[in-house]
Amino acid sequence: MGSILEQLINGLRSGSIYALIALGYTMVYGIAKMINFAHGDIIMVGAYALYVLIALLKVPVMAAVFLTIIICSVLGIIIEKVAYKPLRKAPALSVLITAIGVSFFLQSLALLIFKPNPIAFKSIINVNSIRIGDITISGVSLVTFIITFICMVSLTYFINKTKTGAAMKAVSEDKAAAELMGINVNRTISITFAIGSGLAAVAGILFVCQYQSIQPTLGALPGIKAFVAAVLGGIGSIPGAMIGGLVLGLIESISKAYISSQLSDAIVFGVLVVVLLVKPSGLLGKNRIEKV
């Protein structure tokens, strides 16, 4: 019994990280109607930024975390301005290829600067693990849960209660109408990219604290899995991304523990295929009717 519970906790931990990343995918998709392929690599940039700040520049931990989030947010805005904004009216295929290009660019740049060998990185979370009955929850898991919860609550508040959040919702509904209502569409899109990338940075920090090694491709797989989570929850839906992330984390850890650790990736992607076949709009997504 205890081992199942521990697997569930592991699943929730990786699921929380997926949820944080999936939020970025979903928000960007809702507003820009594009899949930001480079989103996964922002996690990697966050991890390296944290490493450089803490291990090389000896910045205090809290300041380093804060700076990492800012670096990633700014990077998100720059990517949007340079690569995606000129293509807003271009066919979807061009945007997608550009996004892949950006993702590849970030990976190769990291490869060039930091070399392919993994860098060991000591976790910055020093919290003791706690025991409830016969199960142990590690400090990293605990901090991951708390931070994810805080991020989700504040994001929900931000979207639903603030003026900028309302603007984001309006732009995702109808860009042209939102512009007519006096909403600065470009600014809103930039803010969305900034928030999404900021969340990816948080996910990246939690990710390296968990695995304690950094390499240029570290963002690719979690990025794709988080995308699966976003689709599972219904892309464009913020609560959907949260639920999708957690469910995916659970599926992954259970299949790792009870089926095969090598096949767990295949099972996760199998989930994507099944979801797209059975309910392409995802758990909480809206059906979009296509007009001719």
Place this chain on the structure above:
Amino acid sequence: MKKDKKVTNNNSIFTLKNLIYLICVIAGYFVLTYLAEGDLLSRQSKSLIIPMGINIILAVSLSLTVGFLGELSLGHAGFMAIGGYTGALITLHMNLPKGIEFTIALIAGGIMAAIFGFLIGLPVLRLKGDYLAIVTLAFGEIIRSVLTSLKFTGGAQGLTKIPRYSNYTWVYIVMVLTVVLISNFVKSRHGRAIISVRENYIAAESIGIKVSKYKVMAFVIAAFFAGVAGVFYGHNLSILKPGDFDYNKSIEILVIVVLGGMGNIKGSIIAAVALTILPEMLRSVDEFRTLLYAVVLIAAMLFRSSGFKTKLEESGKLPKFMKSNKNNAK
């Protein structure tokens, strides 16, 4: 569509144009023989001839899905892996004369990849655009992780001691066949249907074109040739590892197609040749290779949608080979 009319009017295959093509192909073979056998090239350059052919096959086949169908497939390396493994298992376990064995391997590798293309095509035909791209990527990854976990494919170490059957003659013949088949297919009735799906699938559907059928058809044909290329790949390197067929390999093929101009077979061939030779010539700056690929992807897309290209086209200064069919996939 002017071009197509001309083709359908000329029903005979013995036109002057085709004759010239035939002569070019034969001359190309003699040049290749001279290059591969003679002393003109260094050993290292000679070793590029086969990868070049493989890349052309891969690029031309991917061009069918990306360029003509207008859907992004990120699992091309997966199909290549299926073909490569199938072919290698056949040549490793069969004891037939080299020629027969290799022919069987090539065909079986292609058919196996095509079967998988069909299986993947069936579910994804309901999807388009971003979703389809991700599903193909997911399938590529599934294939890779299944290959890693299976016993008879050798796990993560992969297969070794595959006979080195790939030589320039085989690759050249199959490459020419691929190019001829695909460029004729694109001009055929089915090919035009596929292009119409790209241009406007709603309009295509409304005049009775079965969108799903043609999507699967394009997928299966592309997968077949990717499988054949995979067989050559395995029999050239003599080892196959699941790690060779990762996402980056698919992107590499995509870069060739994008650089050649989507929907332009000649462009794909030129780009495949260039992108095989270039990294070898730039050995000293090898680290910059993937960076260069990324920049090519982004720059090509930005150039396509900037007003710059239209202006060049209108002023007639754009080289003819760079003109591609209009892509209004929306």
